[in-house]
Amino acid sequence: MYSWVWRKLPGGRLLKSFQCVALAGLFIAACYFWIFPWLDALLFSEASTRL
Numbered sequence: 001m002y003s004w005v006w007r008k009l010p011g012g013r014l015l016k017s018f019q020c021v022a023l024a025g026l027f028i029a030a031c032y033f034w035i036f037p038w039l040d041a042l043l044f045s046e047a048s049t050r051l
Contacts, residue, residue: 009016
């Protein structure tokens, strides 16, 4: 997967490195803002109503 992303990104080594770091940051941000809250509501909705 990493080699596929590396081949698809434009630019030289420095620009590709920056783009990979930016893509990883965007993925982590998407996890924190959308995926983790959705999982929290899905998995722990009954536990919070019992308190």
